[in-house]
Amino acid sequence: MINIAICDDEKICIDTLLNDITEIYGDTTRFHFRSFNSGEDIISNFTRGQFDIIFMDIEMAEMDGLKTAEYIRSLDRNVILAFLTNYEKFVYSGYEVNAFRYILKDQPRPIYIKQIKDTINEYNRKLKYITIYSNDVLQKLMIDDIYYIEVYSREIIIHLADKCHRTTGKLKDYEDTFKGMYFAKPDRSHLVNAANIDFVEKDRLLLKNGEHLYISRRHYKDIVEAFIEYTKSRCI
Template structure:
């Protein structure tokens, strides 16, 4: 499923974009969920990083799309932003907030579908590289590259990152399925290690920044082989 927010103060244009998204979903065999926001302030205030794509008007009365995008980027580096505008000059400013593209008004379906197809493909690729994790009562989108390791204690998952620890409920098996990336491997039943961030190996432990994690005897051979394959040799 692709979760899309339409941020547009013109009800007729917002409804047109929603119908276009439905048509894209039918033609591509995708489930595209759309929610409408009538102003940049409505989505930026209390923003939660649950969207895959933002279709953002630029000129809106209370908060323009560019300012809303700047605020959103501060907490969500992954969401794909496509601006909807009648002024091409805004395209250059879009680079400031890492916008993918812009669609000129009046929006035609062929133009919209072409740019949405690119946005959907990028969103699908990014989804695997980020996790939604809770911290201080707020969900944050965290890059999998920043994860050092995941630890399970009493059915709670502790996701250790360079920027701190995130805690959520769940099992290690669920986390492995969610990540589904070759850079993660178990060194024992309690730890799932991001091989990208391994800095060394001792006889019975793997080293990641600030931590020394034990390698269990049953998993030692498979873990070291996976680590060796990941780095192209050198760890045995």
């Protein structure tokens, strides 16, 4: 069950989005919807982990969508936020709340439908995980939490934001597993998750946890392409 909140101060917009999701997916028994008519309304009823996806209008009276999202993000860093707006000027607002999409209400319908589907597909993508044996214990690691994988002296080291797990295997096996998921090699010994890259320079990349890795000349193009493709997937 995917828990979806829709926050908009115009009921017709809430009803339209509900109808659009129903039209896209047909059977909506996999979804649970809850609607809110203001930023204050959703905040007063919000708890961490309550929703998987929130579609939120940016332009609302009193407490707008950006301020509402800041509060929600302070409590829940995992919920997927998608902003709805009538104006292109708002499309690049709110990166500080890590919004997944900015959806223009009045745009060609094929693009609008694709953005709705992309937002819901992001939930499915974030569910993906791998299992590894580390210290004789079978562990589940969410792929989004992986920053990079390193091969060192016949050992695989999987680095998360603030810790790492050691296991056995081949780096090539992880390349195959993560194919099409925005992973790329900066050199022959590392495999990086582009979702956790902050920026790329000529000969190194900086990760969101402050670590940096050097990029070989041979692998620079692969890193840049993965970073651009991931960024495009978040903004289009």
